[in-house]
Amino acid sequence: MSKKLKAAIIGPGNIGTDLLMKMQRSEWIEPVWMVGIDPESEGLKRAAEMGIKTCATGVDGLLEHVIKDDIRVAFDATSAYVHAENSRKLNELGVIMIDLTPAAIGPFCVPPVNLADHAKNLEMNVNMVTCGGQATIPMVAAVSRVQPVEYGEIVATVSSRSVGPGTRQNIDEFTRTTAGAVEKVGGAKKGKAIIVINPAEPPLIMRDTIHCLTEGEPDQAAITESVHAMVKEVQKYVPGYRLVNGPVFDGNRVTCFMEVEGLGDFLPKYAGNLDIMTAAGLRTAEMFAEEAANGAITLPERG
């Protein structure tokens, strides 16, 4: 029996398609279904061409195939509004849900920081925060694991072309969700998030600045070492994650300047913000698969 977990992707848009392309290279996850709501959608056609089963009747159309095709994990790249229902229906059938929407029903997951805990606990729904969160929270955590962080602030600058209508219509959700995760996952006592959209052509590569205010004088050597180690962890699934400058120390301020270049699978390389979401989502599913394969967790029973 293959060690790979079989997966469904819900939402055949840019994110879903990029995820599918990454998944086809995965040693641990096998894409089986792509689920949409419009039979004419480009994304479903692309998926079909790539040899994936497609369904244009939403999650309801997938349900009857879940057990038969042994679908174990689903990625939701739709919207916060429909995620709760999607998750409930699939969780009932024992499918682990990786939530790429801002719904955040389940715990936040930032792979190098807390994925191992979620996998060990077999969390049936994990939320991937936001693109800005995936790019910055590892750095906040890199500082807070050395010494307490009183305040963590992140500034994500993304190219206009990489920001879709959903994010634009509810940009407050980005700032709120990211700030919350800077606290809950990053370990800052207080978190703040800022997003700047830049329309320059050619589009700029995603940039992120992370400011931490430490309690007491920052331990420069230990923080620098921790930051570099964390960058390496993120690079395992996002090779284009780079520390451009820093950590800079100024009083109790610690600042890191990052750049996130994507792999350029379906989404262009400058859209590192989208790439880091799909890569983190896939990395999360892979960890569940690894833990199941080595017997550390037992997936829900199936007849």
Added chain:
Amino acid sequence: MNLNGKKVTLHDMSLRDGMHAKRHQISLDEMVNIATGLDEAGMPLIEVTHGDGLGGTSVNYGFPAHSDEEYLGAVIPKMKNAKISALLLPGIGTVDHLRMAKDLGVSTIRVATHCTEADVSEQHIGMAAKMEMDTVGFLMMAHMVSPEKILEQAKLMVSYGANCIYATDSAGYMLPDEVTAKIGLLRAELPANVEIGFHGHHNLGMGIANSLAAIDAGASRIDGSVAGLGAGAGNTPLEVFCAVLDRMGVETGIDLYKIMDVAEDRVFPIMDQPIRVDRDALTLGYAGVYSSFLLFAQRAEKKYGIQARDILVELGRRGTVGGQEDMIEDLALTMAREKGLI
């Protein structure tokens, strides 16, 4: 230019845009003192917030001496006639800040986006309009795109509920002909019940000339700041503008001597540095760079030994937009490393 008999609403920026020039450190007493002076002089509208708008308090833009709540709470009850506005940049502030401002008595909300990104303002403009506030769509860095693009973005903001649209010369880059083209097209194409506004910076010394061009092209709201206290070389200096408008027969409802006195006696004494077209402010206007980058670039020059002018020109070349203050230290570090300084 004949503006005789026109009426304009002037809008003072000294207590919001001026916060940039004061590193957001204006005291509550200073703020109340200036606002009451402006109120007595007949200024109809005064903006009070962190320089980067509601929720701007941050490492990135600077922590203010007081919170937005404290400033608004101190100033608003002291106003006899003037109304208070607040700025909000989606991506920095949220609808929670908007509700707070409304609860404290803010009557005008100005939702600011980069001139090509108006669609991030839908939820904020929509909510302000729903709460029946005077709702302004504020298109920043308007020099970066064509009049047609500004119009397209303005129409989005109007569709969300804005009753006034600004073309904002955040970099102080525009020359009068450009102001005429952009304001003129907005006035010609937007519904008559939507007001048009212009916000200038004085980085090329064009604040007054551009504001006159804006009125001539159909703008009925003009931003400026008393004594010019604002980012970069400051905003259009309002006491000067009032004198010019007075001579041209434009009605503002403002007492010229009183606003001159506010400038001289209340604003000038709190300036940390002269607000003038110095080498770096001139560079902002010349290179088309967001005016509040000025002090950040000057601090980076001190810390890393790279001329502020060189940093600003490079920021302009890269198409940097408002809010990217974090790029300044990042870029200075990169430039210093390339020069072998660090």
